[in-house]
Amino acid sequence: MADLxxxxxxxxxxxxxxxxxxxxxxRSNIDYRPMELETEVxxxxxxxxxxRLANTDVLVGVKTEIDTPKxxxxxxxxxxxxxxxxxxxxxxxxxxGGEQLANSISNMMQRAYQSSQAFELKxxxxxxxxxxxxxYIDILILxxxxxxxxxxxxxxxxxxxxxxxxxxxxVLMDGGNVDLQLSDDPYDCKHLDxxxxxxxxxxxxxxxxxxxxxxxxxxxxxxxxxxVGVTGNxxxxxxxxxxDSVKSLERKCSxxxxxxxxxxxxxxxxxxxxxxxxxxxxLDEALGxxxxxxxxxxxxxxxxxxxxxx
Amino acid sequence: xxxxxxxxxxxxxxxxxxRFTEDYIKSxxxxxxxxxxxxxxxxxxxxxxxxxxxxxxxxxxxxxKGSAYxxxxxxxxxxxxxxPREIPHQNEFSQxxxxxxxxxxxxxxxxxxxxPHAPEAEERxxxxxxxxxxxxxxxxxxxxxxxxxxxxxxxxHDGACLAVAINAAGLALASAAVPIYDIITACTIAVIDxxxxxxxxxxxxxxxxxxxxxxxxxxxxxxxxxSQLRQITxxxxxxxxDVDCVTKAMDLLQKQCMKIVPNIQRVLxxxxxxxxxxxxxxxxxxxxxxxxxxxxxxxxxxxxxxx
Numbered sequence: 005m006a007d008l009x010x011x012x013x014x015x016x017x018x019x020x021x022x023x024x025x026x027x028x029x030x031r032s033n034i035d036y037r038p039m040e041l042e043t044e045v046x047x048x049x050x051x052x053x054x055x056r057l058a059n060t061d062v063l064v065g066v067k068t069e070i071d072t073p074k075x076x077x078x079x080x081x082x083x084x085x086x087x088x089x090x091x092x093x094x095x096x097x098x099x100x101g102g103e104q105l106a107n108s109i110s111n112m113m114q115r116a117y118q119s120s121q122a123f124e125l126k127x128x129x130x131x132x133x134x135x136x137x138x139x140y141i142d143i144l145i146l147x148x149x150x151x152x153x154x155x156x157x158x159x160x161x162x163x164x165x166x167x168x169x170x171x172x173x174x175v176l177m178d179g180g181n182v183d184l185q186l187s188d189d190p191y192d193c194k195h196l197d198x199x200x201x202x203x204x205x206x207x208x209x210x211x212x213x214x215x216x217x218x219x220x221x222x223x224x225x226x227x228x229x230x231x232v233g234v235t236g237n238x239x240x241x242x243x244x245x246x247x248d249s250v251k252s253l254e255r256k257c258s259x260x261x262x263x264x265x266x267x268x269x270x271x272x273x274x275x276x277x278x279x280x281x282x283x284x285x286x287l288d289e290a291l292g293x294x295x296x297x298x299x300x301x302x303x304x305x306x307x308x309x310x311x312x313x314x
Numbered sequence: 315x316x317x318x319x320x321x322x323x324x325x326x327x328x329x330x331x332x333r334f335t336e337d338y339i340k341s342x343x344x345x346x347x348x349x350x351x352x353x354x355x356x357x358x359x360x361x362x363x364x365x366x367x368x369x370x371x372x373x374x375x376x377x378x379k380g381s382a383y384x385x386x387x388x389x390x391x392x393x394x395x396x397x398p399r400e401i402p403h404q405n406e407f408s409q410x411x412x413x414x415x416x417x418x419x420x421x422x423x424x425x426x427x428x429x430p431h432a433p434e435a436e437e438r439x440x441x442x443x444x445x446x447x448x449x450x451x452x453x454x455x456x457x458x459x460x461x462x463x464x465x466x467x468x469x470x471h472d473g474a475c476l477a478v479a480i481n482a483a484g485l486a487l488a489s490a491a492v493p494i495y496d497i498i499t500a501c502t503i504a505v506i507d508x509x510x511x512x513x514x515x516x517x518x519x520x521x522x523x524x525x526x527x528x529x530x531x532x533x534x535x536x537x538x539x540x541s542q543l544r545q546i547t548x549x550x551x552x553x554x555x556d557v558d559c560v561t562k563a564m565d566l567l568q569k570q571c572m573k574i575v576p577n578i579q580r581v582l583x584x585x586x587x588x589x590x591x592x593x594x595x596x597x598x599x600x601x602x603x604x605x606x607x608x609x610x611x612x613x614x615x616x617x618x619x620x621x
Contacts, residue, residue, distance in 0.1 A: 075333055104442075111439050119532070120525030121554040235554065253529065257560055260535075260551035265410075267450035267545035270568060274561055281557055 008224050015225045022210040022222075029219065034283060036217045041158070041291075043166040043298050045311050051167025054311075055159035058219065059149025061093075062156055064141065064163040070184070071138040073129070081128020081136040083117055085110040085143065087156070093148040102145075108263070109143070109156055115259040116157070116202040116233035122258040123201050131175050134182045139167070150220035153231050153263075157204035158291060164201060165241065165295045168193040199238030199250070202258040203288055205280040206231050209268065214276045216283045228266030230273060232280035233259035240292030243300070255281060255288075330427060345521050346507065358387070358515065365501065365513035365570055370481070370581050372489040380490020384482040386513065388472030393482035395490040398460040411457035415445040415464045417479055423471045425516055440476055447480050447500065447538040447548035453493040462492060473515040474502040480538045480548075485578050489585060498547060499574040500538035503563050505531050505555060510566055523553060531555045537567040541575050 021027050031037070037058040046052035049065035056062075071082055087110045089102025096102070117123045128137040141163070143156055170193045176183040187193075208218035208229040215222065218229070239252045260277065262268070268276075332338055340348075354362050366386040375381035378394035385391075401412055417440040444466065452462065464486070466479045480500035487494055504514035504522035508531045511518055522534050533553020539546050551560065 075329070076338065078339075107438065108442065111435075111442075115552045118523065118552055119554040121529060230549075254556060256531070256554045256556050257551060258554050260549055260560070262446060262546075262549055265446070265449040265454075267540065267543075267547040268549075269544060270546055270564060273546055273549060274564065277557060277560060 008220055010221060010224055014221075018222055018225050019211045022213050022215055025213075027215065028221070031217075033213060033215045034279065036283075036287065037219070039155075039158070041162055041294055041298075042310055043162055043295070044302065044309070049163075050169065051163045051165070053159045053162035053166055055155055055162065057149070057151060057155045057158075057217070059147055060151060060155045061145075061147035061149075062152075062159045063144040063146055064156075064159040065144075066163050066167045067140040067142070068167070068169055069138050069140065070130070070135055073133065073136040077125075078133035079129050080125040082138040083123065083125065083128070083141065084138070085113040085117075085141045085160075087113075087143045087145065089145045089148075093145055097145075105152075106145075109153060112153060112204060112231060112233070112259065112261055113141075113143075113157065113160065115261070116204060117258075119235075119258050121200065121253075121256060122233070122235045124197060127197055128169075130172055130184065131182055135175075135184065137169060139164075148220070150223050151206055151217050153204040153206045154217060154287075157202065157233070158287070161198060161201045161203060161236070161291060162295055164196055164198040165299075167196050169196065197238070198236075199241040199292075200235045200253060202233040202235045203284050203291070204231055204233050204259075205283050205287070206263075207276040207280055207283075209266070209272065209276070212272075214272070214279055216279065226264065226266075228262060228264040228268055230268070230276045230280070231259075231261045231263060232257060232277055232284070234281055234284035234288070236288045236292075237285075240289045241295065243296050255285060257281075332426070342521070342524060342526055345517070345524075349518055349521060350506070350509070350511075354509075356511070357517070362509060363512045363566065365573075368481075368574065368577055370485060370577060372485050372581055372585055378486075378490070380486045380488070380492070382482045382485035382489065384478050384485070386472075386474060386478055388470055388515070389475055389478050390469040391466060391475065391478045391482045392469060393464065393466045393479065393486045395483070395486040395492065396463040396465075398457045398462050398492075401459060401461045407459055409458050410454040411452070411459070412454070412461040413445055413448050413452060413464060414461050415441045415448065415466070415483075417441045417444055417466045417468065419468045419471060423468050425472075426520075440479065443476055443536075443548060443550060444479055444483060447498065448483055448487070450545065450547045451484065451494050451496065451498045451540060452487065453495060456493050462487075471516060473517075473519045474513055474536075476500070476536050476550075477502045477513075477538070481574060481578065485581060488578075488582055496540035496542045496545075497575055497578050498538055498540055499571045499578065500536060500548075501567055501570045501574065502534065502536045503567055503570075505533045505535070505553065505559060505563065507532065508559070510563060512566065512570060525554075531559045535560070535563050535567065537564065537571065539568060539571040541572050 025032050040056040043053045045054045046065045050068045051066040054063045087106035089097040089106050091098040170186045174185040207214040208226045210226045235256050235258050238250045349357050369385040372382045374383045375394045379397050381394040383392050464483050477500040484498035504511040504518050506522050533555045535551045538548045
């Protein structure tokens, strides 16, 4: 990550702080830093979101295209993640410098969204075996101040929530070719069901304890972190009448991975996963509320777009 | 291995003929019934919690510093480890030695699809996973600014290939006399419909990743451990599991990893014994030759003195 110069005394200070559940910026071990989230920031994308978590800045755009489904999964759509680490974040990302980090983030996202219990690819199907929607999720990392995985997963979920897919009015089969007819009205479209989309929670092991949402300084004090992908609760993403019709699902791990060159004791890993589940629950609920509010404001057109001006 | 861009990779749009067989679009339930019968016996006759028998030898590649070959029925993996060398194209000093891993599938290794020659996403992901698993194992502080190359070639893939690759790499590292903290072992577990299936085959892995219609647990976990130190060096899960299931799987995996350790140890010890014996034999032979020579010398000396 970013070039950080920390003396060993500073590192000891951070480690001791974590030990006493009082971190250098005043948070406890399970607190997140304040975030800013805005959806619909890119006009040419089907859905977009920008998330700023302290010094970490992530911009996500979703583009929808039409593709043919895979032959062994005729009824499913496709989703693909691309991460771009901008050299603006740190000069290290220049050229191919950020490639490894970008690959590991996109891999992790792909793995987290793999299960149908995390993201239902059936909703992207247009005509079984012939046509489906393909979502290209482009993630741009503008600034990196630690905890990229969490920030990326939050922004992706927000962007997907914001994504609109045009209604297909008619499908014509002409010989073997498929002919689609889409509505001309840009507002004639459907939203995706992304309630159970997973969030990634990074648990950074510092000393004997795990902390949630590590800053860049804290990340440099640790040799190993666990990333847990936890599926969301659809209920938090529904408003009004819908809320009674959906049933609440249990939160599950959709992916677990480890980052860094260290190793962990089994008990630590177990408690980290537990901690991740708890953190994901409150994070998911907060994200749901924020996104619903945002959508509400969009509908009654009183939302003031900030974009990058703030 | 340098990439050969001039190599002809075959037509891109060719497809496997298996797509037109009936097996191709079997439903989830059909596949499930085929793989596990109602008594909990798997297609190859194993119980649900039974791993495949392992065959392991080391020093199969004579040119490498250390190498290993591991076979789990139809999963066959070769791994070789080379001498530490200076990290190429790097001008910064690195305090810790680095491990360079490369996992490669043979073009004919997979039952579903022919592997292209150029490295693809899965191979790259496996290489990263292998590196992550090996990094805490090797005493990297002992060779600053150097890198150790670990190459894994998967000859045949029938499930659990990452676990087998890690086991092979551990064995190869040990036989290359690279300083390591502990013997690394790994294994894979598949969860299908809430059932824990140890050491899955490729078909079982495929089914575990496939999403069922219901909200049951499904997924795949690979874990690598240092058993003596009781440390987990890598843990990767995919699918959708609840926390209890993950915890239960972790216990099972830990036990299975422990079971593999004596096998690896036996291979290493028998190798040491073999070399020791060979050396003894060589020394014996040398001594015999020398004795014979000395005898000849004495004879000649007598002849000379007499003449």
